[in-house]
Amino acid sequence: MSQKTTRARGAATEQAILQATLELLHEGGYSALTIDRVAARARASKTTIYRRWKTKEHLVLAVLQLLPMPMPERSSGSLQTDLIELFRQFARIMADSPLRGVLPMLVAECANNPALSHLLVPVNERRRAPLRKLVELAIERGELATHTDVELLLDVIQGAIAIRMYFLLDKLDERWIRGLVQLLMEGLRGPPQTRVKARKRTG
Known part of the structure; x- marks a missing residue:
């Protein structure tokens, strides 16, 4: 398997994990979010998740960072x-x-x-x-x-x-x-x- 293919699969897995986290947060809130549920929803292993994010809190942080940040290109002077x-x-x-x-x-x-x-x-x-x-x-x-x-x-x-x-x-x-x-x-x-x-x- 080429490095390019490996990276593509890794990116797809990461996206699936973050999407699963967001969906579970939206459905049941923070208290209902568990690594087990994220793994099941994303069809990924818990080992894969913990390799990228140390805790549930770090996983939530990664989801929040997906939100674009408003940023004016330059000040208008007003x-x-x-x-x-x-x-x-x-x-x-x-x-x-x-x-x-x-x-x-x-x-x-x-x-x-x-x-x-x-x-x-x-x-x-x-x-x-x-x-x-x-x-x-x-x-x-x-x-x-x-x-x-x-x-x-x-x-x-x-x-x-x-x-x-x-x-x-x-x-x-x-x-x-x-x-x-x-x-x-x-x-x-x-x-x-x-x-x-x-x-x-x-x-």
């Missing part, structure tokens, strides 16, 4: 425009992804599973990186104040999106995206300056 485009990309990615139903389960599992929680920290950091970069560029060009709390802003954005998608089970449509970005920009820029007119004395 944070408002950049945020709208980034959120549009994310909305398109998640629209038909089976991970949309899986992610809330994994987040809930992290509360009682330190091993899974530990592995998901860098995953979340990679998801925040493009957004963090856009905000930092806005600060550099003077669009936002230098004292802007970047990490708090990312928390607010992620929280709003999570509530919309995972609790309200609603889509990130264009109207919502633009509304969120406008609200964020108004808050970041602060209240408009008002002119205080001197009152004329009467009498």
Whole structure:
């Protein structure tokens, strides 16, 4: 058997294992996921699975890494425009992804599973990186104040999106995206300056 054929079979087996993991997560959640079930669904041996992934948590991590990452090609020079485009990309990615139903389960599992929680920290950091970069560029060009709390802003954005998608089970449509970005920009820029007119004395 040639090396090319061996690599092709190995890639096909890996894809089958990851697909089986995703299906089982979607059907029964994290607690129902076992290496035995993955092996049976993927028609692969447990030895093959453990050779690539040390634990069930590592297998879940590999599945999450299949989700494309929204990434603007370059900054437009306007944070408002950049945020709208980034959120549009994310909305398109998640629209038909089976991970949309899986992610809330994994987040809930992290509360009682330190091993899974530990592995998901860098995953979340990679998801925040493009957004963090856009905000930092806005600060550099003077669009936002230098004292802007970047990490708090990312928390607010992620929280709003999570509530919309995972609790309200609603889509990130264009109207919502633009509304969120406008609200964020108004808050970041602060209240408009008002002119205080001197009152004329009467009498």
